Amino acid sequence: AQSVSQHNHHVILSEAASLELGCNYSYGGTVNLFWYVQYPGQHLQLLLKYFSGDPLVKGIKGFEAEFIKSKFSFNLRKPSVQWSDTAEYFCAVNARTGRRALTFGSGTRLQVQP
Amino acid sequence: NAGVTQTPKFQVLKTGQSMTLQCAQDMNHEYMSWYRQDPGMGLRLIHYSVGAGITDQGEVPNGYNVSRSTTEDFPLRLLSAAPSQTSVYFCASSTRSLDGYTFGSGTRLTVV
Numbered sequence: 001a002q003s004v005s006q007h008n009h010h011v012i013l014s015e016a017a018s019l020e021l022g023c024n025y026s027y028g029g030t031v032n033l034f035w036y037v038q039y040p041g042q043h044l045q046l047l048l049k050y051f052s053g054d055p056l057v058k059g060i061k062g063f064e065a066e067f068i069k070s071k072f073s074f075n076l077r078k079p080s081v082q083w084s085d086t087a088e089y090f091c092a093v094n095a096r097t098g099r100r101a102l103t104f105g106s107g108t109r110l111q112v113q114p
Numbered sequence: 115n116a117g118v119t120q121t122p123k124f125q126v127l128k129t130g131q132s133m134t135l136q137c138a139q140d141m142n143h144e145y146m147s148w149y150r151q152d153p154g155m156g157l158r159l160i161h162y163s164v165g166a167g168i169t170d171q172g173e174v175p176n177g178y179n180v181s182r183s184t185t186e187d188f189p190l191r192l193l194s195a196a197p198s199q200t201s202v203y204f205c206a207s208s209t210r211s212l213d214g215y216t217f218g219s220g221t222r223l224t225v226v
Contacts, residue, residue, distance in 0.1 A: 044217040104156040
């Protein structure tokens, strides 16, 4: 079965700072990779996804992520965060064969201070 | 609006009571799943379904039942509620290609 690790549980940044959130997964086969965002009191929304091709993926709201296969990593980045980026961020994977449900990391709470 | 609809949004149960959380989607998605979200633990898969008439267990299935009689609906039943089932429950659906899941707005359940 696959598993996902998010290294940062709580990150506090000032506006305009750069962001990088770590995500590593464990699975022997091919996976699809996702980042979701959950704003306070809301449901999860898809930020970006990677299936194949260019390992640098661009998503909504200026976010991007890079898939590094050799490191089993899919880190999320944003060059300059805004106060409105305050939210919880979840990395998720699903295997392309077998049980293909999403497996989530434990999440990273991002707090952006004005 | 197309999407995943969950009802109710909030529910308080007494220990031992049973209830059903409803989930419906109007996107003709084959894949549906239920997750529970607890602080510091992310979302954990309870049950999932790859199509009408087919369901399977996820990571934390104990105390929950599901059925999938139609493509649109995927209800989650709590047989005998326990305080450990206090959580926020999310339903999600996806196409067969699993290229992106759509989540419902969640049900916040408190068991006292």
